Amino acid sequence: AEIEEMRSRSKSKKWKKNIQKHFDKELTKLQRMNPQVAEFSIQKNYLDLMLDLPWEEFSKDKFDLKRAKKILDRDHYGLDDVKKRIIEYLAVLKLRNDMKSPILCLYGPPGVGKTSLGKSIAEALGREYVRMSLGGLRDEAEIRGHRKTYIGAMPGRIIKSLKKAGTSNPVFVLDEIDKLSVGSQGDPSSAMLEVLDPEQNSEFYDNFLELGYDLSKVMFIATSNSLSTIQPALRDRMEIINVTGYTIEEKVEIAKKHLLPKQLKEHGLSKKDLQIAKPQLEKIVEGYTRESGVRGLEKQIAKMVRHAAMKIAMEEEYTKKVTNEVIVEALGAPKLERNKYENNDVAGVVTGLAWTRVGGDILFIESTLSKGKGQLNMTGNLGKVMKESATIALEYIKSNADQLGLSPDIFEKYNIHIHVPEGATPKDGPSAGITMLTSLVSLFTQRKVKKSIAMTGEITLRGKVLPVGGIKEKILAAKRAKIKEILLCEDNKRDIDEIKPEYLKGLTFHYVKEMSDVLDLAL
Ligand code: ATP
Ligand code: MG
Numbered sequence: 001a002e003i004e005e006m007r008s009r010s011k012s013k014k015w016k017k018n019i020q021k022h023f024d025k026e027l028t029k030l031q032r033m034n035p036q037v038a039e040f041s042i043q044k045n046y047l048d049l050m051l052d053l054p055w056e057e058f059s060k061d062k063f064d065l066k067r068a069k070k071i072l073d074r075d076h077y078g079l080d081d082v083k084k085r086i087i088e089y090l091a092v093l094k095l096r097n098d099m100k101s102p103i104l105c106l107y108g109p110p111g112v113g114k115t116s117l118g119k120s121i122a123e124a125l126g127r128e129y130v131r132m133s134l135g136g137l138r139d140e141a142e143i144r145g146h147r148k149t150y151i152g153a154m155p156g157r158i159i160k161s162l163k164k165a166g167t168s169n170p171v172f173v174l175d176e177i178d179k180l181s182v183g184s185q186g187d188p189s190s191a192m193l194e195v196l197d198p199e200q201n202s203e204f205y206d207n208f209l210e211l212g213y214d215l216s217k218v219m220f221i222a223t224s225n226s227l228s229t230i231q232p233a234l235r236d237r238m239e240i241i242n243v244t245g246y247t248i249e250e251k252v253e254i255a256k257k258h259l260l261p262k263q264l265k266e267h268g269l270s271k272k273d274l275q276i277a278k279p280q281l282e283k284i285v286e287g288y289t290r291e292s293g294v295r296g297l298e299k300q301i302a303k304m305v306r307h308a309a310m311k312i313a314m315e316e317e318y319t320k321k322v323t324n325e326v327i328v329e330a331l332g333a334p335k336l337e338r339n340k341y342e343n344n345d346v347a348g349v350v351t352g353l354a355w356t357r358v359g360g361d362i363l364f365i366e367s368t369l370s371k372g373k374g375q376l377n378m379t380g381n382l383g384k385v386m387k388e389s390a391t392i393a394l395e396y397i398k399s400n401a402d403q404l405g406l407s408p409d410i411f412e413k414y415n416i417h418i419h420v421p422e423g424a425t426p427k428d429g430p431s432a433g434i435t436m437l438t439s440l441v442s443l444f445t446q447r448k449v450k451k452s453i454a455m456t457g458e459i460t461l462r463g464k465v466l467p468v469g470g471i472k473e474k475i476l477a478a479k480r481a482k483i484k485e486i487l488l489c490e491d492n493k494r495d496i497d498e499i500k501p502e503y504l505k506g507l508t509f510h511y512v513k514e515m516s517d518v519l520d521l522a523l
Contacts, residue, residue, distance in 0.1 A: 003031055006047055014056040019211060023050055046148060049155060049209065054168045058217065059127050061169075063094040068124035075120045076113055077254045078246065082106075085241050086121060098216075100198045101239075105177065105222040105230075108243035109359030109473065111293020114223040115175055117243070121221060122171035130161040130170050135179040140186030143195070145208035155208040158195060158215070169217035177234065178224040189231040196220060196237045245292025245359045245476045247503060252281045259298045263305045274308045276301075276322040283327055286480075287334030292359025292473060304330050348443035350522070352435035353456040353478055353486070354427065355470030360477030362454060365420055365432060365439040372415030380420035383428025389459065390418050393437035396463050396515065397444065403516075406444050416440070431468035433459035434487065434518050447523045454478050455487035455518065463515035471495035475503065484508060487518055 010023055026047055033040045062068070065087055072083045092101055106114040115131070122129035137143070145156035154160075161172065180189050194200050195215060203212035222238055224230060230238075246254065260276060276284075284304070289296040304322065307330035311318035319326055328334075354363045376394055378387055394416065401408050418436060420427055434457040442449050456474055458466035467489040475496070478486055488496070490511040496504070510521050 002044075003027065006051060009051050013051070019050075019055070022211060023047070026050075042148060042153070046208070049159075049163065050211075052163050053159065053209075053213075054162060054166055056214070057167050058169045059167045061094075062124070062126035063090070065091060065094070071124040072117075072120050075258075076117060077257055078250050079113065079117075079243065082117070082241055082243050086117070089239070090121075090125065093219075100216075103196050103220045103222055103238045105224055105235075105238035105240050106243050107224045107227060107240050109245055109292040110225060111291060111295030111298075112243045112245055112359075113293070114243055115173065118171065118173035118175075118221045118223065121219075125171060125219070127219065128165040128167045128170035129173070130165040131173040131175055132157050132161050133175040134188075134192075135176040136181065137179075137188050138181045138185065140188050140191050141207070143188055143191040145206040147207045148210070153208055156206050158204065159206045159209055159213065162213070162218075168214065169219070171219045171221060174220055174222040176224065177222040178226045178229045180231070189234055193231075193233055193237070196234065242472075244472045246294065247476055248282060248285055248480055251285045251289075251294055251297055252278050254294050255281045255285070255297055255301060259294060259301050260305075263298070263302045266302075267305045267309045269305060269309060269312070272320070273312065274305060274320060274322065276304065280322050280324065280327060283324060283334075284331070287327075288331055290361070290480075292476065300331060345448065347446045347448050348439055350435050350439040350442065350449050351454040351481075351483065352432045353454050353474035354432070355429070355473050356425070356427070360470060360473030360475070362477055362481045362483065363420055363427070363432070365418065365435045367416060367418045367436075367439045367443045369414040369416060369443060371413070374411045374413075375415040377415065377417045378419075379417070380423050381426045382420060383426065385430050386420075386428050386432055389430055389433040390436050392459055392461055393433065393440055395461060396437060396459065397440055400463065404441060404445065404519075410444065416443075429468075430458040430466075431456045431470075433457060434465055434512075434515065437515055438518060438522050441519055442523060445523070449522050450485070452482070452484035453487065453522055454481075454483045454485070455522065457487070457489045457492075457512070457518075459515060465489045465512050465515060465518065467491035467495075472499055472503075475499060475507070479503065479507065485510065485521075487512055487521060489513070 006027060010020070015023065026043065030040070030043045030047060033043060068090055069083065069087055072086065089101070089104060106117060108114060118131070119129050141156065143156045143158055145159060146153040162168065162170070180192065182189065195204060198216060201215040204215045205212055227235065227240065256278065264270060264274060284300050285297055288300045308318060348367045350365050352363050352365055354361050376390065378390055397404065397406070398411055418439065434455050437459055438449065438455065456468055458468055460466065471492055472495065475486070484506065485508045487510050490513050493511050496509060512518050512521070
């Protein structure tokens, strides 16, 4: 009876002849099997998979771009450029009516809304949504499946996800494509290449399914925290959309419009039970989070809501309008002092702008002298390139001691120590070059660095300043830290010109070419 049911289900599938034939053959095999043996259930699972998988079953696209825009706006605050790029992409899709355009890749620091944008895109298009996390995936078989003869064989995750989606044209989010790693069991990125290649993916072969499956109508969207670790061939297939971090003002808006209502709902409360006004939201952002995105902020808000929920459940008195005192009660004393750099009122300490995996950040470079023989020590978990920057900086100072007004024997009498807190965070890259040099000059001359100034740039041995990357992220971090003046290489002006003017409010930029300009401006 079971077999008859399967046969009748197969009639409703829009299968090509060869697939129907394959199914009938496999079904006959099942019929001949003894239901007691293990192979029977494997074979039955296999046929169920064929029946459950959507074949040429499409949802109809909603190409109403105004509606699409509305949905993107409803779910996400700000991100104007990103939304515009997405709408443009959908417009092209609508006109061309195929999926041969490059894959979208949303790239940016954690918690800025990449994954959740993917979901909104699915809704905007009226497509099913599936997500597959590639983080830590190292076995090709996870993508492509195991052959049926293998014990415990299963289809790969692409096929499994499509079964879950229930249509052959879902929006398929490939989360964290940068964390795909090469393991011992084949190369998963080459399997991913096949998945994403419009020339090949109409016949994607899964080892378990033993049939080609058409992926060409699937809309793939990748997300990534870093571009450098994406396999180059994969990266070539993708159109990168940069999702940068948020300013404090934007975070406050996101918290007010999205994060707080969401958390209230999740805890079964309503706006009447708890209100957090903007100044208090700002306190939470500044005192308890340090990030480009809003994931940490969402957690802190959840804590605030839990705090209120507990009071309500215990029928205790509490204030519905959150005050500063309530924040401290719920979250503890503020963990981060935003003006940390103002305390560094000693020669040898300089604020740099860094770009890390979690987005932009400010960092401090400290250097000190001690009696010794001219040794250079570096601490703070610095990478090779960063250490080289320090060596270059010191060499430059040595060869320009005259101009800097330093006596040459100073280098033989002291040891120099450069430290970059926090020691546990790994740091690398050439962009702290000018900061290190400024720190050393400040130390040797005992001239303090101007307040509220930060810098980023690479140096050469001859004292030229070179442009560096991650400018937008760095600028946002500087603003968060209430920096006022920023020193940059002249060639980075282009990057600044691309940033929305409202992000730059309150900041003054100095563009420099030579190290001597940096020292003139900073000391
Ligand atoms: P990761 O790189 O760590 O995966 P992500 O960019 O995918 O991070 P999400 O998980 O999409 O981050 O976002 C974290 C949370 O912040 C989600 O709840 C999301 O809805 C919310 N969020 C992020 N940006 C916005 C925004 N602009 N408006 C409203 N909510 C936002
Ligand atoms: Mg994500």
